[in-house]
Amino acid sequence: MRMLLIHSDYLEYEVKDKALKNPEPISDERKKDRLDEVLAVFISVEKVDESNPEEVVEKAVAEIEDVVKQVKAERVFVYPFAHLSSELASPSVALEILQKIEEKLKEKGYEVKRAPFGYYKAFKLSCKGHPLAELSRTIVPEEGVSK
Ligand SMILES: Nc1ncnc2c1ncn2[C@@H]1O[C@H](CO)[C@@H](NC(=O)[C@@H](N)CO)[C@H]1O
Numbered sequence: 001m002r003m004l005l006i007h008s009d010y011l012e013y014e015v016k017d018k019a020l021k022n023p024e025p026i027s028d029e030r031k032k033d034r035l036d037e038v039l040a041v042f043i044s045v046e047k048v049d050e051s052n053p054e055e056v057v058e059k060a061v062a063e064i065e066d067v068v069k070q071v072k073a074e075r076v077f078v079y080p081f082a083h084l085s086s087e088l089a090s091p092s093v094a095l096e097i098l099q100k101i102e103e104k105l106k107e108k109g110y111e112v113k114r115a116p117f118g119y120y121k122a123f124k125l126s127c128k129g130h131p132l133a134e135l136s137r138t139i140v141p142e143e144g145v146s147k
Pocket residue numbers: 019020043044045046080081082083088089090091094116117118119120121
């Protein structure tokens with residue numbers, strides 16, 4: 001999994017077209033959305049993650065929480081982003097992992113939104129520009145270690 005984390009004044013998106021034959025079904029209110037004072041987390045789920053999705057979710061949540069605390073972000077935007085890797089996981093596995101990350105962060109008490117999966121989206125982002133405002137993380141499951 002590759003993550004690009006941008007501490008932002010805001011992130012807003014608008015769904016444009018389908019990018020997959022069967023994108024995630026979404027309600028009207030999710031066609032356009034915005035969060036202010038947010039840690040935007042752009043995530044490419046990778047093939048290697050398919051060997052242990054649970055572990056990758058756990059590690060991703062721990063990394064995101066670590067950055068949230070460092071930059072003192074108030075909320076998190078989980079953003080599916082198929083452009084950080086050339087070894088992408090299947091859409092079904094990727095969506096499941098992204099939904100779990102959202103769920104676990106909410107369980108920890110964070111305000112979280114997740115941008116719709118399987119669409120082309122217009123987005124606007126205002127990066128805060130401080131030294132920790134732009135970070136990237138790579139997460140891989142342990143070699144052959146299954147739960
Ligand atoms: N392995 C993967 N990791 C993260 N996102 C993935 C994915 N496989 C499919 N997607 C989603 O489907 C759209 C088309 O690839 C993707 N759309 C995008 O990445 C938009 N920024 C438009 O390009 C994304 O929503």
